[in-house]
Amino acid sequence: MLRVMPFEQGNASMKHLLGGKGANLAEMTRVGLPVPPGFTITTDVCRAYYAADRKLPEGLFEEVLSAMKQLEQAKGERFGDSEQPLLVSVRSGSVTSMPGMMDTILNLGLNDETVEGLARSTGDARFAYDCYRRLIQMFGNVVFDMEGYHFEFLLQRMKQQQGFDQDHQVTAEAWKTLIAEYKAVIAKHAGRSFPQQVIEQLQLAVEAVFRSWNNHRAQIYRNIHQIPDEQGTAVNVQSMVFGNMGTDCGTGVVFTRNPSTGEHILYGEFLMNAQGEDVVAGVRTPMPIAKLEEELPEVYAQLESAAIKLEKHYRDMQDIEFTVEKGKLYLLQTRNGKRTAQAAVQLAVGFVKEGTITKEEGIQRIEPFHLDQLLHRAIDTSSELDVLASGLPASPGAATGQAVFDADTAEAWSRAGKKVILVRSETTPEDIHGVLVAEGVLTSRGGMTSHAAVVARGMGKPCVCGCEPIRLRERAFDVVVTDSVTATIAEGEWISIDGATGRVIRGVVQLREPELTAELVELLAWADDIRRLQVYTNADTPEDAGKARSFGAEGIGLCRTEHMFMSPERVPVVRGMILADQPEERAAALAELLPMQQSDFEGIFRAMAGLPVTIRLLDPPLHEFLPNMEELAIQYSLLSQQKIGNTEELQRVERMLRKVRSLHEMNPMLGTRGCRLGLIHPEIYEMQVEAIFRAALQCLDEKVDVRPDIMIPLVGHESELKIMRELVDRKAAEVLGARLSTVHYRVGTMIEVPRAAITAGSIAKHADFFSFGTNDLTQMTLGYSRDDAEGKFLTHYVESKVLPSNPFQVLDQEGVGTLIRWAAAQGKSTKPQLKTGICGEHGGDKESIFFCHAEGLDYISCSPYRVPLARIAAAQAAIALGNPSEQASIKPAQSA
Numbered sequence: 001m002l003r004v005m006p007f008e009q010g011n012a013s014m015k016h017l018l019g020g021k022g023a024n025l026a027e028m029t030r031v032g033l034p035v036p037p038g039f040t041i042t043t044d045v046c047r048a049y050y051a052a053d054r055k056l057p058e059g060l061f062e063e064v065l066s067a068m069k070q071l072e073q074a075k076g077e078r079f080g081d082s083e084q085p086l087l088v089s090v091r092s093g094s095v096t097s098m099p100g101m102m103d104t105i106l107n108l109g110l111n112d113e114t115v116e117g118l119a120r121s122t123g124d125a126r127f128a129y130d131c132y133r134r135l136i137q138m139f140g141n142v143v144f145d146m147e148g149y150h151f152e153f154l155l156q157r158m159k160q161q162q163g164f165d166q167d168h169q170v171t172a173e174a175w176k177t178l179i180a181e182y183k184a185v186i187a188k189h190a191g192r193s194f195p196q197q198v199i200e201q202l203q204l205a206v207e208a209v210f211r212s213w214n215n216h217r218a219q220i221y222r223n224i225h226q227i228p229d230e231q232g233t234a235v236n237v238q239s240m241v242f243g244n245m246g247t248d249c250g251t252g253v254v255f256t257r258n259p260s261t262g263e264h265i266l267y268g269e270f271l272m273n274a275q276g277e278d279v280v281a282g283v284r285t286p287m288p289i290a291k292l293e294e295e296l297p298e299v300y301a302q303l304e305s306a307a308i309k310l311e312k313h314y315r316d317m318q319d320i321e322f323t324v325e326k327g328k329l330y331l332l333q334t335r336n337g338k339r340t341a342q343a344a345v346q347l348a349v350g351f352v353k354e355g356t357i358t359k360e361e362g363i364q365r366i367e368p369f370h371l372d373q374l375l376h377r378a379i380d381t382s383s384e385l386d387v388l389a390s391g392l393p394a395s396p397g398a399a400t401g402q403a404v405f406d407a408d409t410a411e412a413w414s415r416a417g418k419k420v421i422l423v424r425s426e427t428t429p430e431d432i433h434g435v436l437v438a439e440g441v442l443t444s445r446g447g448m449t450s451h452a453a454v455v456a457r458g459m460g461k462p463c464v465c466g467c468e469p470i471r472l473r474e475r476a477f478d479v480v481v482t483d484s485v486t487a488t489i490a491e492g493e494w495i496s497i498d499g500a501t502g503r504v505i506r507g508v509v510q511l512r513e514p515e516l517t518a519e520l521v522e523l524l525a526w527a528d529d530i531r532r533l534q535v536y537t538n539a540d541t542p543e544d545a546g547k548a549r550s551f552g553a554e555g556i557g558l559c560r561t562e563h564m565f566m567s568p569e570r571v572p573v574v575r576g577m578i579l580a581d582q583p584e585e586r587a588a589a590l591a592e593l594l595p596m597q598q599s600d601f602e603g604i605f606r607a608m609a610g611l612p613v614t615i616r617l618l619d620p621p622l623h624e625f626l627p628n629m630e631e632l633a634i635q636y637s638l639l640s641q642q643k644i645g646n647t648e649e650l651q652r653v654e655r656m657l658r659k660v661r662s663l664h665e666m667n668p669m670l671g672t673r674g675c676r677l678g679l680i681h682p683e684i685y686e687m688q689v690e691a692i693f694r695a696a697l698q699c700l701d702e703k704v705d706v707r708p709d710i711m712i713p714l715v716g717h718e719s720e721l722k723i724m725r726e727l728v729d730r731k732a733a734e735v736l737g738a739r740l741s742t743v744h745y746r747v748g749t750m751i752e753v754p755r756a757a758i759t760a761g762s763i764a765k766h767a768d769f770f771s772f773g774t775n776d777l778t779q780m781t782l783g784y785s786r787d788d789a790e791g792k793f794l795t796h797y798v799e800s801k802v803l804p805s806n807p808f809q810v811l812d813q814e815g816v817g818t819l820i821r822w823a824a825a826q827g828k829s830t831k832p833q834l835k836t837g838i839c840g841e842h843g844g845d846k847e848s849i850f851f852c853h854a855e856g857l858d859y860i861s862c863s864p865y866r867v868p869l870a871r872i873a874a875a876q877a878a879i880a881l882g883n884p885s886e887q888a889s890i891k892p893a894q895s896a
Helices: 010-030 043-051 060-075 113-123 125-142 149-162 172-191 198-214 216-225 276-282 292-295 295-316 341-353 361-366 370-374 405-413 429-437 452-457 516-530 542-548 561-565 571-579 585-608 629-641 647-663 675-680 680-701 718-742 754-756 760-766 773-782 786-791 796-797 814-829 846-854 863-882
Strands: 004-006 038-040 086-094 106-109 235-240 250-255 267-272 318-325 328-336 386-390 394-395 398-404 420-426 440-443 461-464 471-474 477-481 486-490 492-497 503-506 534-538 555-559 614-617 707-712 746-751 768-771 835-838 859-862
Touching: 004 010, 010 043, 010 086, 010 235, 010 328, 038 060, 043 198, 043 235, 043 561, 060 198, 060 235, 060 292, 086 198, 106 125, 106 198, 125 149, 125 172, 125 198, 149 172, 198 216, 198 235, 216 394, 235 398, 250 292, 250 361, 267 292, 292 295, 295 318, 295 328, 295 707, 341 361, 341 370, 341 516, 361 516, 361 863, 370 863, 394 452, 398 405, 398 440, 405 420, 405 429, 405 680, 420 429, 420 471, 420 492, 429 452, 429 718, 440 452, 440 492, 452 461, 461 492, 516 863, 534 542, 534 863, 542 585, 542 863, 555 859, 561 585, 571 585, 571 647, 585 614, 585 680, 629 647, 675 680, 675 718, 680 707, 680 718, 707 768, 718 746, 718 760, 746 754, 746 760, 746 814, 754 760, 754 773, 754 814, 754 846, 760 814, 768 814, 773 786, 773 814, 835 846, 846 859, 846 863, 859 863
Parallel strands: 398 420, 420 440, 440 461, 534 555, 534 859, 555 614, 614 707, 707 746, 746 768, 768 835, 835 859
Antiparallel strands: 004 038, 038 235, 086 106, 086 235, 250 267, 250 318, 318 328, 386 503, 394 461, 398 492, 471 477, 477 486, 492 503
């Protein structure tokens, strides 16, 4: 096990061992960029630390101290020396970037003696004691788990009492007084004094950074981004450089391109006379990076040159942290920059056109789930806006919600179904659960690279930062609108934010849906040239079908006809059909529904002209179209108790209640629905099939190319499909007559019952296609009721690692996937031209799409707004996996 590695011995390929930060520090050192020397304690040690119940491996610190000796030689300073003290930072560095989720300690190595040596060696006592108070504050927070407000309160009180506005104005004597107060706070809350032994400081700091791998915010972030717990974090120990030594010093963050738009300009912020955490923490509102060229032109030129070199080296946009110490530039970190979906597309296309990467690499640079975010909503330009203030446009998109002022309230209100905007002075990593549920984020301090901005951008949420006209107070904020006018927004009042312009708006605004950009259209065209899987959509209306087609859908994989019955004007007709006691009454109701259904299908056929339209015949049980049984019983009881009442109304309710009770089932999901309903009441399916073919004839007369695929739901036995297919074929011949050969229709089934998957070879004899309904197939295979599972135990299962992910979001490949694999193979062995695909919600999930590609399915079907995502994911699957091998026949496992 490799435990400690100096920067100069590593390289970028060692990311799994050194973490992203350590690997990039090593790589920058290797290529000769100005990186302060240091070393990395590897992720192997983190894994060993947790395997040993949070104890550092034996002998580790001897290796750490040996590396510290090398660092002392490189710097010409000694750790703990009272004349020329070596100071270091101790930072986390996970394999997968997790900005702000774990902990950092700066200025480590200062104590009551070394701070005096630092003051003498720099000639600046104010600076030395500022560094010391920062160390004590971070140490208390990170090592002793003390809340930051214990220190912030004392700091703000001291500034107010002595009339200081900024940290650099505070005198050395004032810092000394504050340091004594900080020490007393640590002694009170931690039950021990701040350690004066620098070796003890180092050991406690290393353990604290490893501990932070499993803090609450890091766990939430890993769950959101599906980062494995076993990756662990490395710890980087690096010699300090100081951006807070004077007016020729500073610190900042710069992106080699704009991470919000992808524009090819340096984008970032810096603070003069400040230390690194000041920028990302958002405690001061920084200046744009372009101002650095005015303040320190030589440093700006060096930074610009380094940015070009790093982007060329890594072949991607870089996020660079830097410090300027006495006019000299130092690079503290580089990593591939987090970006919005808009920027991701712009960058991918831009790098391809510049010849930096191939089209395949450009497609692989896109995170498919970000394409959901790319379709950001924006404020309707026709809206009248009551703009209260403007801040920095930190993350694009617009949002409307009720103002809340802490993460816990945001989470509670969101659970209650409210839309919220999280308003903070600045967010901290502890706020992540509030950011997660909020529609958007608004802060009064911080810049476009602050924690709030970075996390919101990563989640695709609108964010406005550094809105300085806002003054937060208890459960409200004031906005200085003019010199004489102040507006107040109390908690619960509606506000809106525009992350594209930075505007903060009073009240609810009308939002408009986004459109595909030219760059995304081009990227999707590249993906279409590469992918093998066809991408269909789930659509029940002509409007949804048209929207999906504009997003590139190649057909409809699931049209749920029951949704066509739910409109207010149709429900009475459907109920009349269900309540009919005589065949004549039912026939009359069906005759009334027939033209309605025909009109629906005509609209969809026109929207999808030339493309296949898969129409699922009625699937849910009939009682779903009737009133709730308990509510009817109460209504009947109240009517019965009235001495003078409407006898006709009482009879109507009684009849409805009797019918609902007769249709009531203990487990409707496994009851009279799908093809079972069609077998018992074939007249319903006959009406729907007639409507389909009448619509087809009408569209053919209009020269519309019609390609209907008729899906029989819930088949579990071949005889069910055989009978239903005969019904469809008989009705087709009856309706189409001499024009039968002009309508190229297919009949298939939705495989959603495990028995259907197991006996797929027999069922395929009567099917032209299999569509795997992965929602119900997952429920029946796992024995989970989706509604009950997600509301009761499923979250606990995922959090406790009983399951790797929610099986209703990510396909259970071991269980459900095996049934799909079996059914596809057996079906095609019976009928080689059998068309196969999935139409459950998994059709829009990247991992599930990779599975479908690998198993040789023909298509996936997803909701309209996920079609671009699926097109990209299908191309990524083709690039990563190549063409699927021929499906071998799957044999049942032998019993033990």
